[in-house]
Amino acid sequence: MQVFLLRRSLGFLATLFAVSVIVFLVMNVLPGDPAVTILGIDSTEDARAALRAELGLDRPLWQRYGAWVWDAVRGDFGTSYFFRVPVSELIAERLPLTLPLAAFGMLATVTLGVTLGIIAAAQHGRPGDWAIMLLSQLGIAIPAFWLSILLVLLFAVKLRWLPPGGFPGWDDPVLALRSLILPTAALALVQSAVLARVTRSSALEVMRLDFVRTARATGLAPRRILGRHILPNALVPIVTIVGMQVAGVVTGTIVIENVFYLPGLGRLVFQSIANRDLFTVQALVVLFAAIVVTANFLVDIAYVLIDPRLKGRLA
Amino acid sequence: MIRASGITVRFGSHAALRDVSLQLDPGQRLGIVGESGSGKSMLGLTLMGMLPSSAKLDGQLHVDGQDMSTAADRQWRSLRARRVAMVFQEPASALNPLRRVGDTVMEPLRLHLRLDRKAAQQRMLELLDETGIQEPALKARQYPHELSGGQRQRVLIALALACDPALLIADEPTTALDAHVGLRITELLVRLARDRGMALVFISHDLAAVARTVDDVAVMYGGEVVERGPVAEVLRAPQHPYTQGLLAARPPLDAGQLRRRLPVVPGNVPAMADLPLGCRFAGRCHVELPRCAATRPSETSLSPGRSAACHHLPDPSI
Amino acid sequence: MIRRAPVNLWIGGALVAMMTAIALLSLVWTPYDHTLLDIPAKFAAPSAEHWLGTDQLGRDVVSLLMAASVNSLTVAFVAVGLGGAIGTLLGLAASAWGGWVEAIVMRLVDLGFAFPALLFAIMLAAAFGPSLSNAILAIAFINIPVFARVARGAANQIWTRDFVLAGQAAGMGRAALTRDHILPNIAAPIIVQATIEFAVAILAEAALSYLGLGAQPPMPSWGRMLSEAQTLMYLAPELAIYPGLCIILAVLGFGLLGDGLRDVTDPRLARTRA
Ligand SMILES: Nc1ncnc2c1ncn2[C@@H]1O[C@H](COP(=O)(O)OP(=O)(O)O)[C@@H](O)[C@H]1O
Ligand code: SF4
Ligand SMILES: [Mg+2]
Numbered sequence: 001m002q003v004f005l006l007r008r009s010l011g012f013l014a015t016l017f018a019v020s021v022i023v024f025l026v027m028n029v030l031p032g033d034p035a036v037t038i039l040g041i042d043s044t045e046d047a048r049a050a051l052r053a054e055l056g057l058d059r060p061l062w063q064r065y066g067a068w069v070w071d072a073v074r075g076d077f078g079t080s081y082f083f084r085v086p087v088s089e090l091i092a093e094r095l096p097l098t099l100p101l102a103a104f105g106m107l108a109t110v111t112l113g114v115t116l117g118i119i120a121a122a123q124h125g126r127p128g129d130w131a132i133m134l135l136s137q138l139g140i141a142i143p144a145f146w147l148s149i150l151l152v153l154l155f156a157v158k159l160r161w162l163p164p165g166g167f168p169g170w171d172d173p174v175l176a177l178r179s180l181i182l183p184t185a186a187l188a189l190v191q192s193a194v195l196a197r198v199t200r201s202s203a204l205e206v207m208r209l210d211f212v213r214t215a216r217a218t219g220l221a222p223r224r225i226l227g228r229h230i231l232p233n234a235l236v237p238i239v240t241i242v243g244m245q246v247a248g249v250v251t252g253t254i255v256i257e258n259v260f261y262l263p264g265l266g267r268l269v270f271q272s273i274a275n276r277d278l279f280t281v282q283a284l285v286v287l288f289a290a291i292v293v294t295a296n297f298l299v300d301i302a303y304v305l306i307d308p309r310l311k312g313r314l315a
Numbered sequence: 316m317i318r319a320s321g322i323t324v325r326f327g328s329h330a331a332l333r334d335v336s337l338q339l340d341p342g343q344r345l346g347i348v349g350e351s352g353s354g355k356s357m358l359g360l361t362l363m364g365m366l367p368s369s370a371k372l373d374g375q376l377h378v379d380g381q382d383m384s385t386a387a388d389r390q391w392r393s394l395r396a397r398r399v400a401m402v403f404q405e406p407a408s409a410l411n412p413l414r415r416v417g418d419t420v421m422e423p424l425r426l427h428l429r430l431d432r433k434a435a436q437q438r439m440l441e442l443l444d445e446t447g448i449q450e451p452a453l454k455a456r457q458y459p460h461e462l463s464g465g466q467r468q469r470v471l472i473a474l475a476l477a478c479d480p481a482l483l484i485a486d487e488p489t490t491a492l493d494a495h496v497g498l499r500i501t502e503l504l505v506r507l508a509r510d511r512g513m514a515l516v517f518i519s520h521d522l523a524a525v526a527r528t529v530d531d532v533a534v535m536y537g538g539e540v541v542e543r544g545p546v547a548e549v550l551r552a553p554q555h556p557y558t559q560g561l562l563a564a565r566p567p568l569d570a571g572q573l574r575r576r577l578p579v580v581p582g583n584v585p586a587m588a589d590l591p592l593g594c595r596f597a598g599r600c601h602v603e604l605p606r607c608a609a610t611r612p613s614e615t616s617l618s619p620g621r622s623a624a625c626h627h628l629p630d631p632s633i
Numbered sequence: 634m635i636r637r638a639p640v641n642l643w644i645g646g647a648l649v650a651m652m653t654a655i656a657l658l659s660l661v662w663t664p665y666d667h668t669l670l671d672i673p674a675k676f677a678a679p680s681a682e683h684w685l686g687t688d689q690l691g692r693d694v695v696s697l698l699m700a701a702s703v704n705s706l707t708v709a710f711v712a713v714g715l716g717g718a719i720g721t722l723l724g725l726a727a728s729a730w731g732g733w734v735e736a737i738v739m740r741l742v743d744l745g746f747a748f749p750a751l752l753f754a755i756m757l758a759a760a761f762g763p764s765l766s767n768a769i770l771a772i773a774f775i776n777i778p779v780f781a782r783v784a785r786g787a788a789n790q791i792w793t794r795d796f797v798l799a800g801q802a803a804g805m806g807r808a809a810l811t812r813d814h815i816l817p818n819i820a821a822p823i824i825v826q827a828t829i830e831f832a833v834a835i836l837a838e839a840a841l842s843y844l845g846l847g848a849q850p851p852m853p854s855w856g857r858m859l860s861e862a863q864t865l866m867y868l869a870p871e872l873a874i875y876p877g878l879c880i881i882l883a884v885l886g887f888g889l890l891g892d893g894l895r896d897v898t899d900p901r902l903a904r905t906r907a
Binding site for chain 1: 363392393394396400401403405408409410411413422423426458460471474477478
């Protein structure tokens with residue numbers, strides 16, 4: 001068990017390291033001179049030299065990489081060239097929007113996806129199953145940003161129940177939550193379509209297993225068998241998908257924030273691309289990738305906690 | 316305990332059970348033998364109300380004094396909760412792998428007997444002890460994969476006994492186990508049935524195991540009961556050619572061989588769809604008469620509690 | 634082995650055939666020139682001349698949608714082809730040589746899953762400026778690990794077959810065996826995966842173009858049409874509907890076709906999914 005945790009942790013760190021190297025290479029080396037990227041090709045050589053000195057770009061590559069990682073580990077992501085403030089400050093400012101949005105999105109995705117999947121499995125072959133499968137087939141094909149536009153058209157433009165976009169800040173929690181309803185719905189409706197399918201087929205697999213028959217033979221009610229015996233066992237493979245969906249939801253927030261004009265990290269990325277704020281983008285990309293890698297790492301660990309058979313095998 | 320007559324189970328046009336009748340008194344132990352595919356499990360599931368949804372059941376069925384012929388699932392469920400229980404063939408997969416076995420055994424105690432946590436735990440430990448599990452407190456905290464096959468089967472028996480059923484159905488409970496472990500399990504079943512005054516339906520294709528376990532036996536072939544009677548008499552003087560074949564093909568009774576698959580009566584069980592109109596055994600039978608293929612033999616009483624279904628019954632007087 | 638073509642195969646196949654036909658047709662004919670501006674005729678309602686009306690610049694919406702379908706299909710084709718080819722080669726190599734080759738490939742595959750297409754496109758856009766070719770590269774990139782995994786899994790099964798073992802005994806090298814025996818036998822799962830990834834790629838291209846990281850003006854694209862329509866939501870909400878429907882039909886078509894192909898080529902899978 002300890003050996004397993006140690007091995008997985010080392011693998012996790014190695015992946016994080018590789019991710020940082022890739023991001024660094026793609027953004028610093030491939031395009032040639034970052035100073036040109038930031039200032040544009042019509043900039044003067046003097047201005048470029050000044051910028052190189054300011055950003056420490058005149059140092060050798062490995063030193064720049066080392067300094068970047070070392071600073072990042074201590075929470076220093078450098079200074080935004082455009083905003084002239086530390087990137088960590090920019091991130092801290094926007095996290096209170098992006099984090100809750102991602103968390104709500106994930107929560108709604110799992111709740112909706114697992115519930116629909118289990119209902120479909122319980123209704124296997126009957127109209128309920130067909131309806132849910134049809135909806136999820138559609139959900140998989142719908143672009144999240146288009147669904148967002150439709151939701152805005154209906155609930156904001158036509159019915160005027162909810163704001164069409166923007167975020168008023170957390171001073172008034174009710175207003176803040178109201179403005180997150182549509183974005184959360186857009187994130188979750190699409191993501192949960194995949195999860196519903198996986199949950200359904202996983203639950204159908206489990207329903208065939210012998211211990212379900214044992215549970216029936218002890219006179220347990222179908223509802224209890226579904227909730228206490230089938231669902232926990234069906235969850236084991238679902239956990240992997242949920243881990244992968246963290247990636248979907250995280251990148252989903254980037255898209256959704258831009259659809260709803262929400263001032264979060266996703267919006268910051270696009271502003272920074274437009275502003276040619278290279279190192280801010282670099283910090284954000286690493287941050288997003290790290291979240292995805294971490295989610296998958298946690299899923300690996302979660303497996304062992306859920307399934308006692310693995311614990312035995314790893315001991 | 317059981318009064319069944321004319322039980323027929325169909326999957327579409329093909330019958331897994333045909334016109335089966337069965338009587339079982341409280342505390343009686345009945346064995347069901349027959350080759351694989353002869354309908355033993357279907358009979359067991361019928362008595363539990365757990366036939367697959369694609370199966371269609373006909374006939375009269377009374378279990379524990381209640382008419383279950385057309386019972387709704389609710390009624391079956393309350394019967395399964397308190398009065399009848401079943402143990403299956405594969406102990407390896409019959410327990411929820413994510414649960415400690417103690418919790419599995421406690422579930423019906425808490426739900427059906429409404430015991431509180433402490434009482435349920437107490438009762439669970441007694442049950443594990445009663446089914447011969449060493450160190451019950453320790454085993455109760457383990458997961459199924461940490462137990463041996465025999466221990467798992469004991470846990471499943473403890474689970475089945477949780478609510479003091481009046482009838483236990485055991486469907487090939489020893490088939491997946493080593494011979495000596497299986498032997499211990501059959502001994503356990505006999506002891507439990509005796510001590511608790513519980514009726515037992517013991518399904519097996521192993522004649523030796525049946526002989527050790529039950530008082531009466533029903534021999535099944537092709538979804539029908541072809542012969543029945545006190546187990547000693549049936550084994551000593553089988554009347555139906557199929558039973559005779561089974562006994563002749565029986566392997567020697569030393570322990571190492573007990574697990575071997577029995578049926579080596581020449582030929583195969585016919586697929587039920589293309590079964591002959593007459594005797595189902597026709598075509599494999601060594602005494603087959605001209606009328607056998609055309610007319611179905613009806614069950615003939617040979618002596619009290621003893622009968623067979625065959626056109627060629629040698630001497631009813633023995 | 635192929636018994637009865639499932640419904641999803643028929644529907645998917647029909648949708649894909651229709652999309653492809655429309656895209657090909659638009660190369661030689663559209664009702665109007667989709668670049669033709671006719672400002673006075675802007676926001677025209679659907680009529681006999683303009684079946685779905687005109688947009689904010691008076692361009693014919695049907696012509697725009699048709700021209701944009703070429704963009705979607707081309708991007709998907711190039712990206713999936715590129716990523717699929719690289720990924721399949723990596724997977725085949727991992728399966729053929731095993732050992733450290735396999736270890737490295739599988740590490741890379743795990744690493745690839747850390748970068749969703751959007752993140753990769755963002756990196757490229759920041760470094761090189763946003764463009765359609767960067768979007769294609771990003772989509773191709775995420776296809777590499779997917780195909781590497783599928784190809785390795787499928788190839789591993791073929792390596793144990795008699796005819797491969799026979800070839801090995803006859804002294805054929807691993808590269809030759811892979812070319813002659815393994816590759817032809819993993820074609821089915823690769824094609825199935827490619828069809829499904831086609832759907833994913835169309836969705837990704839639409840999202841990237843919507844965000845401004847893909848097709849740049851004046852190139853017609855469903856995603857870009859949506860981002861323009863969004864700003865006009867109060868004026869002409871219907872402009873935000875049509876491109877979305879096109880995306881759904883295309884994605885649904887390739888998705889269903891892929892599922893259907895998998896059902897007929899892998900009956901074992903089909904049963905568990907039924
Ligand atoms: N779900 C089912 N659908 C159709 N036929 C079935 C099904 N389950 C069992 N059968 C048929 O019922 C017959 C009896 O099977 P079973 O009771 O399992 O035999 P045994 O337990 O004696 O080996 C077999 O011929 C089998 O083909
Ligand atoms: S009825 Fe005829 S075929 Fe059937 S068992 Fe008796 S003798 Fe054999
Ligand atoms: Mg059986």
